[in-house]
Each structure stands twice: as C-alpha cells, then as structure tokens.
Amino acid sequence: MAFSDDTRQELARVIPNARCCRLAELSAFYEMSGFLLGRQNQVLDFNTSWPYVARKILIMLKGLYPNLPTQVLVVKSRSRRSQICTVRVLGRQHAGQVYQDLKDQSVLDGSDVPRKRCCRRAYLRGAFLSGGSITNPERTYHLEISTEQSRVAGKILATIAALDLEAGLTERKGSLVVYMKDGGQIASLLGLMGAHSALLHFENVRIMKEMRNQVNRLVNCETANVDKTVRAALAQLEDIELIDAVIGLEELPPKLREVARLRREHPYASLQELGEMMKPKLSKSGVNYRLRQIREKARQLDKLHSNS
Numbered sequence: 001m002a003f004s005d006d007t008r009q010e011l012a013r014v015i016p017n018a019r020c021c022r023l024a025e026l027s028a029f030y031e032m033s034g035f036l037l038g039r040q041n042q043v044l045d046f047n048t049s050w051p052y053v054a055r056k057i058l059i060m061l062k063g064l065y066p067n068l069p070t071q072v073l074v075v076k077s078r079s080r081r082s083q084i085c086t087v088r089v090l091g092r093q094h095a096g097q098v099y100q101d102l103k104d105q106s107v108l109d110g111s112d113v114p115r116k117r118c119c120r121r122a123y124l125r126g127a128f129l130s131g132g133s134i135t136n137p138e139r140t141y142h143l144e145i146s147t148e149q150s151r152v153a154g155k156i157l158a159t160i161a162a163l164d165l166e167a168g169l170t171e172r173k174g175s176l177v178v179y180m181k182d183g184g185q186i187a188s189l190l191g192l193m194g195a196h197s198a199l200l201h202f203e204n205v206r207i208m209k210e211m212r213n214q215v216n217r218l219v220n221c222e223t224a225n226v227d228k229t230v231r232a233a234l235a236q237l238e239d240i241e242l243i244d245a246v247i248g249l250e251e252l253p254p255k256l257r258e259v260a261r262l263r264r265e266h267p268y269a270s271l272q273e274l275g276e277m278m279k280p281k282l283s284k285s286g287v288n289y290r291l292r293q294i295r296e297k298a299r300q301l302d303k304l305h306s307n308s
C-alpha cells in the first residue's frame with residue numbers, strides 16, 4: 001500500500017495552473033464522490049477518505065472562486081479506522097454556480113471525454129485521487145480506478161483511450177474497476193497525471209526487473225548450450241567405443257585416431273579446445289569434420305554388426 005499512498009500524496013500536491021484543468025479535475029472528484037444536496041440544492045459536497053486530498057480540493061476551489069463560502073467536515077467511522085472528509089460549498093447560488101461550471105467544463109453526468117488533452121490528464125488525476133490505487137511494481141504491474149457508477153467507469157475508460165493508452169474493465173464486489181496491467185502503459189499514465197517521483201521509482205524497478213529477466217535468459221541459454229555440448233561429446237564417445245570394440249582404434253586413419261584419442265582423454269573439452277591440443281593445431285570446423293567421419297564409420301560398423 002505504501003507505493004499507492006506515496007503516489008496519491010504526490011498527485012495531491014499537483015495543482016494545475018489552468019482554470020480549465022482545475023475544473024476538469026474537480027469534475028472528476030464530483031462525479032466520483034460528489035453530491036448536490038438539499039431540497040433546493042443548497043450545498044455541493046466533495047467526499048474523500050484522505051485529508052490531503054480534501055485540502056487539494058479546497059485549494060483548487062478557492063483558487064477558482066476566491067470568496068466561496070466553504071466548510072470542511074470530518075466524520076470518523078465507528079471503528080475510527082477510516083474517515084470521510086467532506087469539502088462543502090455552502091449556499092444555493094454558490095453550489096449552483098460551481099455545479100454549472102463543472103458541467104460546462106467536463107459535460108458532467110455524461111460520458112463525453114474532456115475536450116482538451118490537458119484536461120484529460122487532470123480528469124484522470126482526479127479520478128485516481130478519488131478511487132485509484134497502484135500496486136508496488138516490485139510485486140506486479142497493476143493500476144486501477146474503481147467506481148460504483150457505470151457511466152463514470154465508461155468515461156474514465158474513454159479518457160484513457162483518448163490519451164492513446166489502454167485499460168480494461170472488470171467488476172468486483174459491486175464496483176466497476178478500470179485497470180491497467182502493462183508496465184509501460186502504467187508508467188505513461190503516471191507521467192501524464194504528473195506523478196513524477198512515483199514514475200521514477202516505477203521505472204527503476206521496471207529496469208531492474210527487465211535486467212534480471214535478461215540475465216536469467218542468458219543463463220538459461222548458456223545452460224542449454226552446455227547441455228548441447230555435453231550431449232554431443234557423449235555421442236562422440238559412444239562412437240569411439242563402438243569402433244574400438246569392433247575393429248580397434250588402430251584401424252582408423254591417423255588423423256581420426258588422434259581426434260578419437262583426445263576425445264577419450266578429454267570428454268568435456270569443446271571442439272575448439274580439442275583442436276588446440278592437436279599437432280598441428282586444427283580449427284573447430286576441422287575437428288568437427290573428423291568427428292563426423294568417426295560418426296560415419298561407427299554407423300557403418302553398427303549396420304554391419306546388426307546385420308550379421
């Protein structure tokens with residue numbers, strides 16, 4: 001959870017400069033967990049579990065509407081383990097104005113994607129701060145944003161797609177969960193939302209993991225090669241034993257006899273090493289050629305032997 005908390009705290013410190021982006025981010029907060037309340041819509045509420053997110057909402061509201069009458073309420077749950085912080089806009093006129101501005105900016109309560117790219121990024125930041133979490137990349141690559149409203153889930157999905165990224169949708173305990181599983185895509189989204197420290201950590205882990213995988217691949221590859229060499233050497237030894245048993249190695253031409261003798265004495269030597277032990281030295285392909293001739297000879301003898 002620590003990485004998720006760090007990411008959320010970092011994003012809570014990002015305050016967009018442009019009015020359009022502040023409204024876009026606030027509209028995400030409103031759609032995810034906001035309410036227009038009262039018989040005559042006297043108050044507009046933004047709810048969050050995290051005080052630092054409430055603080056951000058308040059800062060953005062006060063930046064947009066300097067004299068806005070607001071109230072912050074904190075309600076602890078009975079177990080006191082969780083809490084709900086509410087940033088409340090007071091007064092029918094004020095609540096109505098903020099609501100109208102959010103609606104104009106981000107087509108509230110619709111599924112339309114924010115028009116401008118800067119606002120799409122801000123919208124997703126707000127959505128993540130409301131209902132998002134990210135798994136420590138050491139464990140696995142997973143980022144998600146959950147909501148109980150299908151139209152909001154659809155809008156988050158569409159906004160992610162509008163930024164040329166891909167997300168999936170699933171259902172869990174009555175909530176809709178928009179999720180991403182690809183490390184590269186998650187990294188891109190972190191960058192777009194402005195979580196630069198989180199992105200740095202995420203990418204460092206990703207590079208380390210990638211390097212570890214590459215090393216493992218190399219080691220596996222190496223092991224496979226060693227296996228191949230050992231299997232080939234064993235086959236060569238069998239050929240040599242067969243020839244020795246049936247006709248005797250001294251019946252082989254001198255060049256083949258020398259390779260056979262060296263192979264017997266150095267069962268684990270590579271072809272190159274065998275070649276270097278020969279007088280005069282022989283190339284790897286030269287050794288290979290002679291061993292193939294030995295193999296051919298062994299095959300002939302084997303055939304004769306089994307026919308007789």
Ligand SMILES: [Zn+2]
Nearest residue numbers: 020021118119
């Ligand atoms: Zn914008």
